Amino acid sequence: MSSTDTADEHVNAEWWRQAVVYQIYPRSFADSDGDGLGDVRGIISRVPYLRELAVDAVWLSPFYPSALADGGYDVDDYRNVDPRLGSLDDFDHMVASLHAAGIKIFVDIVPNHSSNRHEWFQAALASPEGSPERDRYLFRDGRGEHGELPPNDWPSHFGPSAWTRTTNADGTPGQWYLHLFAPEQPDFNWDNPDVEADFIRTLRFWSDRGVDGFRIDVAHALKKDMSEPYKPVPTIGIMSDYPIDGSHPLFDRDDLYEVYRSWRAVFNEYDPPRVAVAEAMVPVERRVNYARADTLGQAFNFDLLGTPWRADEFRSTIARSLELAHSTESSSTWTLSNHDIVRHATRFGLPNETHLDTWLLTNGTEPPVDHEQATRRARAAAMLLLALPGSVYLYQGEELGLLEVADLPVEALQDPIWLRDAGARKGRDGARVPLPWTPEAPGYGFTTGTAHLPMPSWFADFAVESQRGEAGSTLELYRDALHARRELQTSEGLTWLDHSDNVLWFRRENGWNSLTNFGAESIVAPVGEVILASAPIAGDVVPAESTIWFRS
Numbered sequence: 001m002s003s004t005d006t007a008d009e010h011v012n013a014e015w016w017r018q019a020v021v022y023q024i025y026p027r028s029f030a031d032s033d034g035d036g037l038g039d040v041r042g043i044i045s046r047v048p049y050l051r052e053l054a055v056d057a058v059w060l061s062p063f064y065p066s067a068l069a070d071g072g073y074d075v076d077d078y079r080n081v082d083p084r085l086g087s088l089d090d091f092d093h094m095v096a097s098l099h100a101a102g103i104k105i106f107v108d109i110v111p112n113h114s115s116n117r118h119e120w121f122q123a124a125l126a127s128p129e130g131s132p133e134r135d136r137y138l139f140r141d142g143r144g145e146h147g148e149l150p151p152n153d154w155p156s157h158f159g160p161s162a163w164t165r166t167t168n169a170d171g172t173p174g175q176w177y178l179h180l181f182a183p184e185q186p187d188f189n190w191d192n193p194d195v196e197a198d199f200i201r202t203l204r205f206w207s208d209r210g211v212d213g214f215r216i217d218v219a220h221a222l223k224k225d226m227s228e229p230y231k232p233v234p235t236i237g238i239m240s241d242y243p244i245d246g247s248h249p250l251f252d253r254d255d256l257y258e259v260y261r262s263w264r265a266v267f268n269e270y271d272p273p274r275v276a277v278a279e280a281m282v283p284v285e286r287r288v289n290y291a292r293a294d295t296l297g298q299a300f301n302f303d304l305l306g307t308p309w310r311a312d313e314f315r316s317t318i319a320r321s322l323e324l325a326h327s328t329e330s331s332s333t334w335t336l337s338n339h340d341i342v343r344h345a346t347r348f349g350l351p352n353e354t355h356l357d358t359w360l361l362t363n364g365t366e367p368p369v370d371h372e373q374a375t376r377r378a379r380a381a382a383m384l385l386l387a388l389p390g391s392v393y394l395y396q397g398e399e400l401g402l403l404e405v406a407d408l409p410v411e412a413l414q415d416p417i418w419l420r421d422a423g424a425r426k427g428r429d430g431a432r433v434p435l436p437w438t439p440e441a442p443g444y445g446f447t448t449g450t451a452h453l454p455m456p457s458w459f460a461d462f463a464v465e466s467q468r469g470e471a472g473s474t475l476e477l478y479r480d481a482l483h484a485r486r487e488l489q490t491s492e493g494l495t496w497l498d499h500s501d502n503v504l505w506f507r508r509e510n511g512w513n514s515l516t517n518f519g520a521e522s523i524v525a526p527v528g529e530v531i532l533a534s535a536p537i538a539g540d541v542v543p544a545e546s547t548i549w550f551r552s
């Protein structure tokens, strides 16, 4: 083998470090058969779109058989495709089409919990207390004279209790089982070797089918301290409440990393090694543990989601993220949106302190969204992120500037956050409305049937066909930025340059500059040869809330 071959292989194995990964929420991407649910053939039909957009990889949220109690994150069978979405043959065809277009694929692995329809959970329910079948999950006796109270008061992410009581075959009330999410999502017992072995099998199953990487759902929750007396868990989902010494009974325990070391060994059996990114909702100093080369290799960085729109705040968040990633020899990830949060093209038009759950309960009216500001900032932020060293995770529809559908009628809501806690939180459906491909109502090119979540009439203006070829459209901006990024991509260094208070300016090693004016007024800046700008520019004048890429 020549040294060039070796170098190429090396580059290939490191492809993930600065990849642009496009998240597909399969049920809302493209529907090929008119049943109102997006499907695998729909994705195949849109591979040319993804290629034109110039993304390096796609990440597919779950497409497995599921009752959709939590949008597919309640998995019935980890090694199959939901028949409503297609078959394994369709899946293979999709992988081949993506690969032929030069696009890699990540699938979502949901290891903390299965669905309650999973054959193991059904077997556990049908088996006696203390049986090996029950030991794959976390069954416990209730408290109280007749076991009528849950084993403890741990909360679930989706509200109220993390425990649900079972009913025995003879109709009498039985044991309780733990679910950190919906009751339809029983948590696995990760101290049971069957569970470990089965996930290794799943990782191999998809790797053997050509999958390049994995997104690991709730990667911080697998191992639990179930010893009695149970340790208190007063809050859930508030990262700042979690200790940083691995002592939380449910999250980010030190013995978790052993699981990921064994997964790493599996990933490294492949050539190139399979890659993984952890969704680890843990304090930043602990995130690195998921991103080490001997564990998952990379971890999501959600820090910018909560960073106020200020140059100094963005700069310190970015600098810290780069440092942390560097400390593990990983690369940073950047993201502004995903299927779990209000879309950023809407968020950027709300005051920083807006409580999004409360705002959603007003159907997105109070406070009102400043759409012009939101669009300006969303475009500027996208270009800023795409200029940073590391990988960028885009969420389907953000390239269209798509807004949150904040006023979905409550009858249409599917999210367990709403269904479990009705009236308290509307949940995440407003970010999961299917994509508009054409301006034609009612299916907007997504479906010829009835979309599984209603698509509003204003989607017409955001449709792919409404923006394609339109100078200045958000779709064209993303496409230009992604193509340019491919050409400009360089080593992972960055130099900060100073200008004025409202400006964030950095230069990559090949003279690629990115300058963002966070201020509400335009400024004059020494821009050299302009490559791309998020807003129309004239000479050295950088408009308010815009990003410019230039060479110097």
Ligand code: BGC
Pocket: 070, 073, 110, 181, 217, 218, 279, 339, 340
């Ligand atoms: C996923 C959510 C899901 C939850 C439970 C999250 O991290 O992104 O959509 O509800 O895990 O699986």
